[in-house]
Amino acid sequence: MVLRQSDSEPPCFTDPKEEALYWKELAQNYIQKLQDVKDEFDEFQEGSRELEAELDAQLEQYEQRVKDLLSTKTLILEENEILKQKLESSQRESYIQITSLQDENKQIKLANEEMTKYIRELEQSNDDLERAKRATICSLEEFDNRLNTAIERNAFLENELEEKEELMITVQRLKDEARDLRSDLAITSNNTLSASKAKVTAANQSSVDNVDGKNLSTPRKSDKSDLEKNYPNNVLLTNYATPLMKNISNPMTPSARISALNIVSDLLRKVGALESKLASCRNFVQDHPKNGKSQSFINTPITDTPRSTPTKTMMTKNSNLVANLVK
Numbered sequence: 001m002v003l004r005q006s007d008s009e010p011p012c013f014t015d016p017k018e019e020a021l022y023w024k025e026l027a028q029n030y031i032q033k034l035q036d037v038k039d040e041f042d043e044f045q046e047g048s049r050e051l052e053a054e055l056d057a058q059l060e061q062y063e064q065r066v067k068d069l070l071s072t073k074t075l076i077l078e079e080n081e082i083l084k085q086k087l088e089s090s091q092r093e094s095y096i097q098i099t100s101l102q103d104e105n106k107q108i109k110l111a112n113e114e115m116t117k118y119i120r121e122l123e124q125s126n127d128d129l130e131r132a133k134r135a136t137i138c139s140l141e142e143f144d145n146r147l148n149t150a151i152e153r154n155a156f157l158e159n160e161l162e163e164k165e166e167l168m169i170t171v172q173r174l175k176d177e178a179r180d181l182r183s184d185l186a187i188t189s190n191n192t193l194s195a196s197k198a199k200v201t202a203a204n205q206s207s208v209d210n211v212d213g214k215n216l217s218t219p220r221k222s223d224k225s226d227l228e229k230n231y232p233n234n235v236l237l238t239n240y241a242t243p244l245m246k247n248i249s250n251p252m253t254p255s256a257r258i259s260a261l262n263i264v265s266d267l268l269r270k271v272g273a274l275e276s277k278l279a280s281c282r283n284f285v286q287d288h289p290k291n292g293k294s295q296s297f298i299n300t301p302i303t304d305t306p307r308s309t310p311t312k313t314m315m316t317k318n319s320n321l322v323a324n325l326v327k
Contacts, residue, residue: 160259167263174267178274185281192284 011022 164259164263171263171267174270178270181274181278185277189281189284
């Protein structure tokens with residue numbers, strides 16, 4: 001039996017066999033422990049190699065990851081710098097834009113105020129223009145009425161001028177006819193006087209003079225009756241003045257009235273003188289019938305001559321024109 005005092009101190013043996021056995025067992029134990037330790041060491045080495053390989057692989061992965069992260073960091077830093085620059089530029093632009101917008105806003109406010117004032121002024125001017133328009137419309141209506149009145153007056157004056165021209169033409173025709181009649185009367189009177197002078201003797205000169213004085217002093221009723229027989233146009237002369245006296249009270253301009261009265265008086269005076277000359281010539285020829293040719297010429301009614309028909313037509317037209325003019 002081996003007595004053990006401690007593990008560090010060998011026990012005290014009484015028997016050498018026991019001591020040898022002890023040391024043998026101890027050596028086997030240590031050999032077993034060594035073998036275990038070797039096995040553990042081998043396992044540890046193998047595990048450490050595997051661990052080292054894994055760590056190497058992980059290290060490579062971590063290094064690659066670090067490289068990737070570094071490259072990513074570099075890219076991110078570059079992007080960050082770019083973004084910073086963009087941000088700064090955008091801030092500057094936004095500041096400039098905000099400043100310009102503020103200025104524009106101030107200008108728009110000022111313009112809005114000016115436009116408000118301008119709109120107010122436009123409204124006032126619009127009111128003034130509307131009042132002026134109403135006044136202009138009233139004045140235009142008045143002017144239109146005046147213009148219509150003036151147009152009517154001008155048309156009336158044009159009609160009067162046309163009638164005046166027609167009357168002047170008629171008067172000229174009457175003058176021409178009167179001149180022709182005077183020439184005819186002169187020829188007839190010359191023929192009659194030459195025939196009477198050839199046949200009348202000196203002894204009957206005093207009686208012829210008395211007869212001439214008697215014929216000149218007697219009233220001309222027979223002359224008038226003969227003239228009315230041979231000159232039925234005298235009826236037109238009486239009818240000619242009748243509508244003039246009836247319509248003389250109608251409204252008419254003074255100038256037109258004066259011109260119409262002057263024309264009518266001139267015509268009446270000329271026609272009366274012509275009739276008196278014709279009557280005296282007829283009486284003289286009837287009192288001294290010396291030539292049959294002249295007698296037949298004188299006794300022939302003037303209405304049968306070619307000159308009587310246009311004279312009657314013109315006098316009728318003249319009377320109608322004067323009546324219309326006076327109306």
